Amino acid sequence: MQTSRWNAILIPVLAVILGLIVGGLLMLLMGYNPIVGYSSVFQGIFGNMYFMGETLRAVTPLIFAGLAVAFAFRTGLFNIGVEGQFIIGQLAAAWVGAFWTLPTGLHAAVAILVAMIASGLYGGFAGWLKARLGVHEVITTIMLNYVALFAANWTIRTYLIGASERSKDILPSASLQAQWLSDLFEGARINWGLLLALIFALVCYWLLMKTTTGYELRAVGFNPHAAEYAGMNVSKNIFLSMLISGALAGIGGATDVLGVNGNMAISAGFTGIGFDGIAVALIGNNNPFGVIFGALLFGGLSFGADNMQRVEGIPTESIQIVISMVIYFVAAASVVNWLLGKFRRRQGVSQK
Amino acid sequence: MNFADMLITILNGTIIFSTPLILAALGGVINERSGVVNIGLEGLMTVGAFAAAVITIWTGETLGLPGWLAPYLGIIAAMIVGMIFAVPHAVASIDLKADQVVSGVALNIFAAGVAMFLVKKLFEGAGQTTTVQNVFTKVNIPFLSDIPIIGPGLLKIYPTSYLAFILVAVIYWMLFKTPFGLRLRAVGEHPRAADTLGVSVRKVRYIAVILSGGLAGIGGGTLSIAISSNFQHSTVSGHGFMALAAMIFGKWHPVGAMGAALFFGLATALAVSGQVLGLTQYVPSEFLNALPYLLTILALAGVVGRAEAPAASGKPYEKGSR
Amino acid sequence: GTSNNKADNNTQGGTTGGKKMTIAMVTDVGGIHDNSFNQSANEGLDRASKDLGIEKKVAESKRAEDYTPNLNSFVKGGNTDLTWGIGFLMADDIKKVALANPNSKLAIIDSDLSGDIPKNVEAVTFNENEGSFLMGVLAAKMSKTHKVGFVGGVKFALIEKFEYGFKAGVKAVDPTAQVTAVYADAFDKPDKGKLLASQLYQQGDDIIFHAAGATGDGVFAEAKERGAGYWVIGVDRDQYDLAPKNTLSSMVKRVDNAVYDVAKDLQAGKFEGGTVRTFSLKDGGVDYAPTTKNNTPQDVITLMDDYKKKIIDGSIKVPATADEFNNFK
Amino acid sequence: MPAVVEMLGITKRFNGFTANDNINLIVQKGEIHALLGENGAGKSTLMNTLFGLYQPDEGEIRIRGERVNITDPNMANRLGIGMVHQHFMLVEPFTVTENIILGMEPKLGAKIDIRKAERQVQELSDRYGLRVDPKAKIRDISVGMQQRVEILKTLYRGAEILIFDEPTAVLTPQEIGELMQIMKNLVSEGKTIIFITHKLKEIMAVCDTCTIIRKGQYIGSVAIQDTNVDDLASKMVGRHVTFEVDKTPAQPKGPVLQVQNLVVEGNRGADALRGLSLEVRAGEILGIAGIEGNGQSELIEAITGLRKIKSGSVLLNNKPIENKKTRQIVEAGVGHIPEDRHKHGLVLDYTIGENMVLQTYYQSPFAKRGVLRYNAIYEYARKLIKQFDVRTPSEFTPARALSGGNQQKGIIAREVDRNPDLLIAAQPTRGLDVGAIEFIHKKLVEQRDAGKAVLLISLELDEILNVSDRIAVIYEGQIVGIVQPEETDHDQLGLMMAGGGKGKGGK
Numbered sequence A: 001m002q003t004s005r006w007n008a009i010l011i012p013v014l015a016v017i018l019g020l021i022v023g024g025l026l027m028l029l030m031g032y033n034p035i036v037g038y039s040s041v042f043q044g045i046f047g048n049m050y051f052m053g054e055t056l057r058a059v060t061p062l063i064f065a066g067l068a069v070a071f072a073f074r075t076g077l078f079n080i081g082v083e084g085q086f087i088i089g090q091l092a093a094a095w096v097g098a099f100w101t102l103p104t105g106l107h108a109a110v111a112i113l114v115a116m117i118a119s120g121l122y123g124g125f126a127g128w129l130k131a132r133l134g135v136h137e138v139i140t141t142i143m144l145n146y147v148a149l150f151a152a153n154w155t156i157r158t159y160l161i162g163a164s165e166r167s168k169d170i171l172p173s174a175s176l177q178a179q180w181l182s183d184l185f186e187g188a189r190i191n192w193g194l195l196l197a198l199i200f201a202l203v204c205y206w207l208l209m210k211t212t213t214g215y216e217l218r219a220v221g222f223n224p225h226a227a228e229y230a231g232m233n234v235s236k237n238i239f240l241s242m243l244i245s246g247a248l249a250g251i252g253g254a255t256d257v258l259g260v261n262g263n264m265a266i267s268a269g270f271t272g273i274g275f276d277g278i279a280v281a282l283i284g285n286n287n288p289f290g291v292i293f294g295a296l297l298f299g300g301l302s303f304g305a306d307n308m309q310r311v312e313g314i315p316t317e318s319i320q321i322v323i324s325m326v327i328y329f330v331a332a333a334s335v336v337n338w339l340l341g342k343f344r345r346r347q348g349v350s351q352k
Numbered sequence B: 001m002n003f004a005d006m007l008i009t010i011l012n013g014t015i016i017f018s019t020p021l022i023l024a025a026l027g028g029v030i031n032e033r034s035g036v037v038n039i040g041l042e043g044l045m046t047v048g049a050f051a052a053a054v055i056t057i058w059t060g061e062t063l064g065l066p067g068w069l070a071p072y073l074g075i076i077a078a079m080i081v082g083m084i085f086a087v088p089h090a091v092a093s094i095d096l097k098a099d100q101v102v103s104g105v106a107l108n109i110f111a112a113g114v115a116m117f118l119v120k121k122l123f124e125g126a127g128q129t130t131t132v133q134n135v136f137t138k139v140n141i142p143f144l145s146d147i148p149i150i151g152p153g154l155l156k157i158y159p160t161s162y163l164a165f166i167l168v169a170v171i172y173w174m175l176f177k178t179p180f181g182l183r184l185r186a187v188g189e190h191p192r193a194a195d196t197l198g199v200s201v202r203k204v205r206y207i208a209v210i211l212s213g214g215l216a217g218i219g220g221g222t223l224s225i226a227i228s229s230n231f232q233h234s235t236v237s238g239h240g241f242m243a244l245a246a247m248i249f250g251k252w253h254p255v256g257a258m259g260a261a262l263f264f265g266l267a268t269a270l271a272v273s274g275q276v277l278g279l280t281q282y283v284p285s286e287f288l289n290a291l292p293y294l295l296t297i298l299a300l301a302g303v304v305g306r307a308e309a310p311a312a313s314g315k316p317y318e319k320g321s322r
Numbered sequence C: 001g002t003s004n005n006k007a008d009n010n011t012q013g014g015t016t017g018g019k020k021m022t023i024a025m026v027t028d029v030g031g032i033h034d035n036s037f038n039q040s041a042n043e044g045l046d047r048a049s050k051d052l053g054i055e056k057k058v059a060e061s062k063r064a065e066d067y068t069p070n071l072n073s074f075v076k077g078g079n080t081d082l083t084w085g086i087g088f089l090m091a092d093d094i095k096k097v098a099l100a101n102p103n104s105k106l107a108i109i110d111s112d113l114s115g116d117i118p119k120n121v122e123a124v125t126f127n128e129n130e131g132s133f134l135m136g137v138l139a140a141k142m143s144k145t146h147k148v149g150f151v152g153g154v155k156f157a158l159i160e161k162f163e164y165g166f167k168a169g170v171k172a173v174d175p176t177a178q179v180t181a182v183y184a185d186a187f188d189k190p191d192k193g194k195l196l197a198s199q200l201y202q203q204g205d206d207i208i209f210h211a212a213g214a215t216g217d218g219v220f221a222e223a224k225e226r227g228a229g230y231w232v233i234g235v236d237r238d239q240y241d242l243a244p245k246n247t248l249s250s251m252v253k254r255v256d257n258a259v260y261d262v263a264k265d266l267q268a269g270k271f272e273g274g275t276v277r278t279f280s281l282k283d284g285g286v287d288y289a290p291t292t293k294n295n296t297p298q299d300v301i302t303l304m305d306d307y308k309k310k311i312i313d314g315s316i317k318v319p320a321t322a323d324e325f326n327n328f329k
Numbered sequence D: 001m002p003a004v005v006e007m008l009g010i011t012k013r014f015n016g017f018t019a020n021d022n023i024n025l026i027v028q029k030g031e032i033h034a035l036l037g038e039n040g041a042g043k044s045t046l047m048n049t050l051f052g053l054y055q056p057d058e059g060e061i062r063i064r065g066e067r068v069n070i071t072d073p074n075m076a077n078r079l080g081i082g083m084v085h086q087h088f089m090l091v092e093p094f095t096v097t098e099n100i101i102l103g104m105e106p107k108l109g110a111k112i113d114i115r116k117a118e119r120q121v122q123e124l125s126d127r128y129g130l131r132v133d134p135k136a137k138i139r140d141i142s143v144g145m146q147q148r149v150e151i152l153k154t155l156y157r158g159a160e161i162l163i164f165d166e167p168t169a170v171l172t173p174q175e176i177g178e179l180m181q182i183m184k185n186l187v188s189e190g191k192t193i194i195f196i197t198h199k200l201k202e203i204m205a206v207c208d209t210c211t212i213i214r215k216g217q218y219i220g221s222v223a224i225q226d227t228n229v230d231d232l233a234s235k236m237v238g239r240h241v242t243f244e245v246d247k248t249p250a251q252p253k254g255p256v257l258q259v260q261n262l263v264v265e266g267n268r269g270a271d272a273l274r275g276l277s278l279e280v281r282a283g284e285i286l287g288i289a290g291i292e293g294n295g296q297s298e299l300i301e302a303i304t305g306l307r308k309i310k311s312g313s314v315l316l317n318n319k320p321i322e323n324k325k326t327r328q329i330v331e332a333g334v335g336h337i338p339e340d341r342h343k344h345g346l347v348l349d350y351t352i353g354e355n356m357v358l359q360t361y362y363q364s365p366f367a368k369r370g371v372l373r374y375n376a377i378y379e380y381a382r383k384l385i386k387q388f389d390v391r392t393p394s395e396f397t398p399a400r401a402l403s404g405g406n407q408q409k410g411i412i413a414r415e416v417d418r419n420p421d422l423l424i425a426a427q428p429t430r431g432l433d434v435g436a437i438e439f440i441h442k443k444l445v446e447q448r449d450a451g452k453a454v455l456l457i458s459l460e461l462d463e464i465l466n467v468s469d470r471i472a473v474i475y476e477g478q479i480v481g482i483v484q485p486e487e488t489d490h491d492q493l494g495l496m497m498a499g500g501g502k503g504k505g506g507k
């Protein structure tokens, strides 16, 4: 028991280290000094309070995206549509934040709620299609990503437009920013969204592991046939799972608008956050707390990598390669397991 | 534009748009039929697109090989590079029993990083290759391409499109008529059964994943040398995922995948002609551009119905486990 | 007012002290090698570092949220003398960073910050509509079918400047000619660009002007494949190299010159904070590419030059939006 | 002449657990050699070792007197060893022929010569009397035919030594009879068979020798003519086993389940139930006898709300339940031990504790306002595990890791303890050893004695005859007769099941 819990932490950590080592070797191969590179990445994350704050800001939407992917995964569904659901969440929050008038605090809460509902339904639509008509969720969610992108651009241009191809700024009453927090981090845009992300990770864990709803969702994910025989409504659960997954993505989108940008831009392409969410969820082994770890790792590395370019002029592609190595070794944790086993065995022998 | 002209362009557009999707989706079919999920198609297409552009430029413009030959060499290079990049995914999902989705995600990130890094290295810091001068040109099939409408529309197309259609047939034949295909499908459905009959699950899956890399690589290659005439970070933007969708839409069948890709190409071509014909006066361009995606959902919901993935797809096979 | 003075003092101290000047730029999500304005800005800085001896620093943004931290990382350290934000998408971020750091200097390409420009920001815009007008003239003159096309990336106001300038140019020369404007809703989809171009050509358009980034690569590819008689007009930089036999001209936009000029001024102690600096036909900020002559007869070029004069002297006011275009002449 | 198979001192461990501990197995050429042991005794493990799927940790194997190292199934094939696995190794979407030739395909150029393959399959099939349709897809054929395909797979590879790992668990009595005949045919052709089964009668009927193992250990080998069923059973379990179900006559009360004129569509569109009527009363066990595929599964699914009812009525305690949701029906008092325990009975990735509340997780005391109370769940699980003697390391063990028998005990514990008015038990003892069967039958009778109605569906005529208080025979979607167990026998039931029976009709 004890060792297996230790392994749950040790293995990903070792996988990360192994990934960094292999990534470093590749960097060397590309003609850059990995020590210099890594230390500037480190600087870019921990160098000062501002960078730390911004790293956490960058991590926030990744936690939501990761949770969304992980939640669906836990119930046997592959939601590639987090990207689109995130966009819908942004859009809803931008609309409510800028066009509704409500008291401070409540305004933000309502905006988040509306975003949750909108993107929940958007994700739920894919779930409904699967449950009712058997349409594979991977296809629908891929398609719905594009639909969301185009729909959002059109809506912003037609109804929400403010300055320079962006929606109108949200009212201060809807903001998730906190001056003191921002001041603490030297003006970084870290905001209440991070707290929300942590809360929702807990909520996800609690919902999945501690409630009857979660029990049903997981049962359907593991074995829909047995779930049906036991009297659970499989279709309802597929819909519900995608609904919740979409809602999680939507909150991420909302915190992005309400906490960071204050508006939503017409966009020529995807944010990429939804796709990164897949990696984040899987690094975190689809466990809500693992997702936090995955988001910190993924978000931290890619944010810190910018510093490497700014300071050392090392292209960001090299850190991209490092990140891919880390993910690869997390995926292939058995390598680490195997190495660990060898190590332990040798230790065992030498102790005798 | 008269009706016939329009039809020709729409048919043409359909084929242009679907060619890379068909090729990559074929890769996906082989891959998943053998029981390995590959969401790394996007990355494989990326390195394929890169290799095709670079090799075509190098052989045609630097080495001065004949202009007609260079793009063929480019496509071959795309295939080889795709195969090479598929190897780590194969190792992870077959030998290391890794989560295949994660490994695919890693592959996507890795491929994009490597390709862009090398572009910058090779082209003096530029973010794209120089323009590929020796691109494929459409070929006529004598006599046949003189047939009205379908002649110029369907039969006067790129060699890569012919290649795609030929490969559909070849892979169909391979999967359903040859011993290797039988074994490949068996390994994807019930690896233990295959194993007890002495079929090496490992070997078959390795071959499938690597072949799949080659096909996705060619698919990417057609993007860079038959469509955009260069390679840059956005040359392969989401095509791998669309190919994945086509594979599922086509029920993991080569002909089905081709049908799905053609359907999607047709929807796109129609949406584009909607714009050209001035529909944007009535509906926003965003709507027209979203149309192919919506139509795909509609088609799936309305006509196609349920499809089952190969039973063992996504599951690493461990000897002696139950 | 006070903050601006402070900033000026600082620079003067810096430059007169003989310290090497540092200029940083933050690209938008297109990255430094976008074959477009980011790349052009980068070339301007390269030139500045060669000619003027400034030191250059670059940060590429991966997504919109990176703009602010990238800008801040240069601004906050206080060791850059000027920080560029490339692209109108960065307008908000520039403004906020500038207000929070009144001692530093910033500049932005392609945005006038809606007229509300902090004292420590120099805004740089281009009259793309003017250059596009000349392309319209060229297209109208050269088209045999009296049908020409426009392929836009995403329907931003900026891209509409290209569209309506172009349409106005066509209208000025050949009021009966038909212009079909289409949008790919993406700057990164060459396959879609190719499809759009193929349909435009098929319906009889013989010249297509694009303002669509990499999507435009597909337009070139289609023209090249179709061969003689199918023309493309490029954008931002001289795109003649993409298809020498099919490129009629390019509407060049000298972001590089703008960046270089601002650097030079800065070195000379001139920084026009709080203002918009507009580059136009007059100062060569926008223009037709020198390679235009390769495929265009001299009389047409002469005509373009005539119009150019009229625009410069103000006798033609080129529309930049749909409304202005509808009221044009 | 040396024995054809000698496995000497075989030991096989899985992560420290010893599945086979110094086991000997000596098989003579031309005999049918039974391998007997409780669930989890290590029979499959031993056979998988012989077939090259596992490598033994200790011991040696000799084939025809020669020491061999069987590294993989290919090697086994070359040595003439073929195996019919306990869990079918068939590729469902493939045809019979494709399954048989897989890995050894006849070729025509680069192509599979499918004509020739089909011909070969047909020839083999004719020669050994193994009726199969070479062109049919596995998913469309009966379990019996699937079994024959498995055998043909080994014969196609020229196997001389055939391992049959529990082939009869899923067969109907008719099919079992046919299989016995086939086995005799094979032996008369000079082949050798190792036969695993839990049904001692089968061993007595066809085998020559029997090797018994218990908990991974070698107990001994006996010649069949020197032994009997009781002796085998006690050797295998280590204690005396009763085969007669110990029960008093039923004292049925009012009807609990009334099914009238039920019409239900089957999977292929045609009606699977065609106006079926039956009644189960409180305090009785109604057994349904029938050949597989005559509507048994559809009947259960219709009663439990898993399949839509076209017409007819189902009353539970006089209240209609037709076309209600499964959950409502479960709550109304129906318990269900499903036929396929892995697919329908358990969530294998859940712990055995979590599986114990698969229908009741949302009810008090397992949940309060939507929140699970794991303490209550696991406390309950511990109680059931003890009460029903489910052998598991702990209540936190994933259900996947339990043996089939113990998985089944878990399901029975869950369904019985909910105390439903109607308990549907479908093939409750399939694949289980005699000890486990005894236990389960006892539990069913206890339910009956507690005044519950029990509906038993089984292909096992012995089970039907021993356990039921009344027997209804199902044929082509209708009940064709109802008989008392003490007034009937195998032959009569068999006749009725084949549609040729007499009976009291409908009810």
Ligand SMILES: Nc1ncnc2c1ncn2[C@@H]1O[C@H](COP(=O)(O)OP(=O)(O)OP(=O)(O)O)[C@@H](O)[C@H]1O
Binding pocket: B320, B321, B322, D014, D017, D018, D019, D020, D037, D038, D039, D040, D041, D042, D043, D044, D045, D046, D086, D166, D403, D404, D405
């Ligand atoms: N793959 C495995 N991993 C771990 N343990 C295993 C594995 N296979 C078998 N075992 C262990 O070996 C023991 C024997 O299993 P085996 O399948 O051989 O039993 P069996 O005699 O065939 O039972 P049954 O009659 O139910 O078929 C089991 O109790 C189990 O603990």
Ligand SMILES: Nc1ncnc2c1ncn2[C@@H]1O[C@H](COP(=O)(O)OP(=O)(O)OP(=O)(O)O)[C@@H](O)[C@H]1O
Binding pocket: B322, D039, D040, D044, D086, D400, D401, D402, D403, D404, D405, D430, D431, D432
């Ligand atoms: N994944 C696993 N991990 C550990 N032990 C396992 C695993 N799978 C099976 N076993 C062990 O193998 C033994 C036999 O498993 P098996 O499923 O063959 O049981 P069985 O009694 O043969 O069931 P059935 O009656 O369904 O054939 C069990 O006792 C179980 O402990």
Ligand SMILES: [Mg+2]
Binding pocket: D043, D044, D045, D086, D165, D166
């Ligand atoms: Mg067994």
Ligand SMILES: [Mg+2]
Binding pocket: D086, D404, D431
């Ligand atoms: Mg068993």
